[in-house]
Amino acid sequence: MAQEYFSKDHEYLRVSGDTATVGITLHAQKELGDVVFVEGPEIGQHFKAGEAVAVVESVKAASEIYSPIDGLILEVNTVLESNPALVNEDAEGAAWFFKLKIIKPDQLTILMSRTDYEKFIAESI
Amino acid sequence: MTHLSNAPLKRTPLYSHHVFAGAKFIPFSGYEMPLHYNSGILEEHKWTRENAGLFDISHMGVAHLLDKNRSYDSVAQALELLVPSEVRSLAPGCQRYTQLTNVNGGILDDLIIARPIDLENEGKLIIVVNASRKDQDFAHISSYLPKNVSLQPQKGYVLLAIQGPASSEVLTYHDTRAKDMPFMSVAMRTIADTQVQVGRSGYTGEDGFEMLVPLSKAGEIWKSLLSDTRVKPVGLGARNCLRLEAGLCLYGHDIDEKTSPIEACLTWSIQKSRRNSGGFLGDQRILSELRNGPFRKRVGIKPAEKILAREGTEISDMYGNHIGHVTSGGFGPSVNGPIAMGYVLTASAKIGTNIMLRIRGRNCPAVITSLPFVHHRYKR
Numbered sequence A: 001m002a003q004e005y006f007s008k009d010h011e012y013l014r015v016s017g018d019t020a021t022v023g024i025t026l027h028a029q030k031e032l033g034d035v036v037f038v039e040g041p042e043i044g045q046h047f048k049a050g051e052a053v054a055v056v057e058s059v060k061a062a063s064e065i066y067s068p069i070d071g072l073i074l075e076v077n078t079v080l081e082s083n084p085a086l087v088n089e090d091a092e093g094a095a096w097f098f099k100l101k102i103i104k105p106d107q108l109t110i111l112m113s114r115t116d117y118e119k120f121i122a123e124s125i
Numbered sequence B: 001m002t003h004l005s006n007a008p009l010k011r012t013p014l015y016s017h018h019v020f021a022g023a024k025f026i027p028f029s030g031y032e033m034p035l036h037y038n039s040g041i042l043e044e045h046k047w048t049r050e051n052a053g054l055f056d057i058s059h060m061g062v063a064h065l066l067d068k069n070r071s072y073d074s075v076a077q078a079l080e081l082l083v084p085s086e087v088r089s090l091a092p093g094c095q096r097y098t099q100l101t102n103v104n105g106g107i108l109d110d111l112i113i114a115r116p117i118d119l120e121n122e123g124k125l126i127i128v129v130n131a132s133r134k135d136q137d138f139a140h141i142s143s144y145l146p147k148n149v150s151l152q153p154q155k156g157y158v159l160l161a162i163q164g165p166a167s168s169e170v171l172t173y174h175d176t177r178a179k180d181m182p183f184m185s186v187a188m189r190t191i192a193d194t195q196v197q198v199g200r201s202g203y204t205g206e207d208g209f210e211m212l213v214p215l216s217k218a219g220e221i222w223k224s225l226l227s228d229t230r231v232k233p234v235g236l237g238a239r240n241c242l243r244l245e246a247g248l249c250l251y252g253h254d255i256d257e258k259t260s261p262i263e264a265c266l267t268w269s270i271q272k273s274r275r276n277s278g279g280f281l282g283d284q285r286i287l288s289e290l291r292n293g294p295f296r297k298r299v300g301i302k303p304a305e306k307i308l309a310r311e312g313t314e315i316s317d318m319y320g321n322h323i324g325h326v327t328s329g330g331f332g333p334s335v336n337g338p339i340a341m342g343y344v345l346t347a348s349a350k351i352g353t354n355i356m357l358r359i360r361g362r363n364c365p366a367v368i369t370s371l372p373f374v375h376h377r378y379k380r
Helices: A026-032 A105-110 A114-124 B015-020 B041-050 B072-080 B131-144 B167-174 B215-226 B236-245 B272-277 B283-292
Strands: A003-006 A011-016 A019-024 A035-039 A052-058 A062-066 A071-076 A098-102 B024-028 B031-036 B052-056 B061-067 B094-101 B107-115 B124-129 B149-153 B157-163 B186-191 B194-199 B208-214 B231-233 B296-303 B314-316 B322-332 B337-345 B354-359 B362-369
Touching: A003 A114, A019 A026, A098 A105, B015 B215, B031 B041, B031 B236, B041 B052, B041 B231, B041 B236, B052 B215, B061 B072, B061 B131, B072 B124, B072 B149, B094 B131, B107 B131, B107 B194, B124 B131, B131 B149, B157 B167, B157 B215, B167 B186, B167 B208, B186 B215, B194 B215, B208 B215, B215 B231, B236 B322, B236 B337, B296 B322, B296 B354
Parallel strands: B052 B231
Antiparallel strands: A003 A011, A011 A019, A019 A098, A035 A052, A052 A062, A071 A098, B024 B031, B052 B157, B061 B124, B061 B149, B094 B107, B107 B124, B157 B208, B186 B194, B194 B208, B296 B337, B296 B362, B314 B322, B314 B354, B322 B337, B354 B362
8 A cells, every 4th residue: 555645735646666756746737727738758757856847837927836845856758748638637547747766755754644744734724 | 817816716607507517627717617618619609700709707897987967078088098099089879999198198908889779878988897997996996087987897797799790690580670780880689588698799890799687686597598500609719719810809918007009009909189189098000100200000810831830939030039929829720820910120010021920949930921811700
């Protein structure tokens, strides 16, 4: 069973072994509105926590997706390039952005659980 | 576009109706305006192109220009000093798009001027200006008026727009004479039992109407128009992509105090007599650009990939020379792809010219395209 983590930038990480599947939350896609463009990273790229990894553009604006932890890109969801609207339809399912190899597992401890994330959203409204 | 000062945001008289319709609000020119409603920008955009969208545009500035002796000619003469378009030749029951220019030929604002058809309004012009510019515009105009002509800002009205192919039938249900109004005409029509100044015009490229409704009846008319199943409320988000697809300028972005109407490719709005004789603020530059061509020009831009080019994106030619920048850009829902407008050096402005857009550190290929991106469907 994968473990879920959430960042303050509204990304989720689904961790299985040393791999994290990263995407944006249901709440984030709702705030963005209709997504019309996604630009992902390239396999083999290295990112530090807080660095911009991907770009998601809605009809309203462009937003960057930050890497919540240090990692190496293992896989990129290329379906989103041809079907960016999938982010609105299934943000926390089929519309994951990329898979990361976790380098510093300690970094996961500063992220939020789903319960904490839901509390965080409720407080920020 | 955004709200910069600390002044509290104003609400339109229809605020509670927007809340009821599920609006998500944004600050715009000092007003709290609906960005979109429950269905979202894409859906509202498509609905407007296929049915009819209802827009609250009451943040815009409305004023009357009035001669105390009811002489239209003297109103026209006064305004012709401030705009490059011909005002004298505007027939009763017609409206015209024009710009307020400064002494350097830059654009202070773009506006619609309408000449009412009814006799009791003889000697009067209705002017509609942008929300962000209304205070400056009204002060500017007033400072140039002769004693006999006065500018009277109107606060007792709410401006609504209904846009899209079904709008004519929707209004015709209220007043059978609505469908026969030609594009850019104005007339008094009856909507929900209220006399309303209606113009056949808009900011989407679609057939449609703009309505100046009395403040006390605004809510009633809003609800009455929405009770037609062909009509849905549409926010500023869709309004922006509709006008971008239609190749229409947004003040403060595609035109500003440095841009001339010639550079902005608004030459069509300057009638022949005025191109020859001038006689308006900034005529020196504008007439010179008409004779010699402008230094740079507003163009349509189509990125070759799916990447979106937002306002401020740098444009270069294929040799890497900087030639201009994007002034409006985003996703065109009806085009189903990215579109943009911007200014480039005249030598690079020819339709079909290949250019490069600098987006997030990468050169993205694009091509200069004719405007509009989506054909206008005005009632001619």
